[in-house]
Amino acid sequence: MLDPAPASQTDDADMLAPDFLAPDFVVIDVETACSRVSSICQVGIVGFRDGREMFEYETLVDPRDEFNVFNTRIHGITEHHVTGKPCFGDIHGIVDGHLSGRTTVAHSYFDKGALAAACRIHDRPPIQTVWLDSVRVAQRAWPDLASHRLGGLAQYLGITHKHHDALSDARAAGWVIVKAIDHTGIALDEWLKPPRKPGPAPRPAAAGPLAGERIALLGEPRDGRLACAIAALGGRIVSAVGNTTTMLVITGRAPFSYSVRNSGAYRRAEQYRRLGGTIRVVSESELDLPALAAGFASA
Structure with missing residues (x-):
């Protein structure tokens, strides 16, 4: 369960990363209050540059919606925790400043849909960003794993992780990308392209030092x-x-x-x-x- 103490929060756009330190990619994770994906009650964002974390942003959010007991059991956030916190409309500019025009990673596209729904509900413009699904990246980098859920990946890759905390989830998904790049040698821009299906294996030469292998x-x-x-x-x-x-x-x-x-x-x-x-x-x-x-x- 979350402590009701105020969450770490960036309060204005002056705290955004300066252009000369622009991240290679940013990662976002949101938690929601109920079954409506627009009911965002926590946002976590982490920026990565050169394989390292360069900034983080986290805040609790008043979803202006009900809290469902099922969701609360998952993330521990209740109506009490968000009393006096900004609504999504209040932080839209900050989130947009971190994501707009950049590559944004999310572990599955749930967060993409939640942001789009919250923008509609709060009458804010859509956030223009290029999305990258870290689930798809993990499936391609480690195809033999039985599951590519974030918690299992974090354990497998040795990433410190507190599940269903938006900032921790965002950080873990970012490290999945960093480790996938390191593991495969595939650069970030290549991950944004549709995966190429491998063709048939080349025919072996009739003779050579590896004949019979x-x-x-x-x-x-x-x-x-x-x-x-x-x-x-x-x-x-x-x-x-x-x-x-x-x-x-x-x-x-x-x-x-x-x-x-x-x-x-x-x-x-x-x-x-x-x-x-x-x-x-x-x-x-x-x-x-x-x-x-x-x-x-x-x-």
Whole structure:
């Protein structure tokens, strides 16, 4: 339950981040008082730049609506907590100043719909921003996870998180984006594009130092530059780790990070090894394709 003490709050637009420190992206999370998504009773916003937090904004909000016991049980906010707090119309300018013209992250598009509904109810102009769903990002970055709920992701990625607190939820969703960029090497602007469906794996060359190897990739699509390089040396790219896979190659800047070691592909490879399989787990640098190619060319 929330303490009834006043929440940390930015009171005017002078506290907005200056243009020369504009964030790469901002993250917003809202809590609502009842089943009407317009009934925003808490807003949390965190700005990120260069993989770090650069500002935060949080306030309780008078939803000008009823509080449903179901919602209160989730976030702990009651009518008592918002007495004397601004309504959404009062803070619209601040929220708009943080989001407008920027990339705004939310964990699912519930918050996008809530903001749009609150703008209509309070007769304020819609907030013009580019939305990015951190659920979709997480599903693409860690496809083997059984769930991509924010609480589970935070635990999996080692992010400090207090669920259903708007500021904490916004911060956690922001770190999901930072860690997904670091894990995959996919830049922020690329996440804004529709995901490309991988094409078929390249055909392996008839001969080469990797001939006979059945290789799964973690961190790169089956038709990417690494797959093509492996196929050129005779290796066959497989779509997933199975009992005939001979090698799992891990790409990325942190090939044996906590998230990699807890991925489904890595765990399956380790399981096959424990059962007596000969599958090898190596990083791209350990595989050293340039050296293999040079040796093959000179043979």
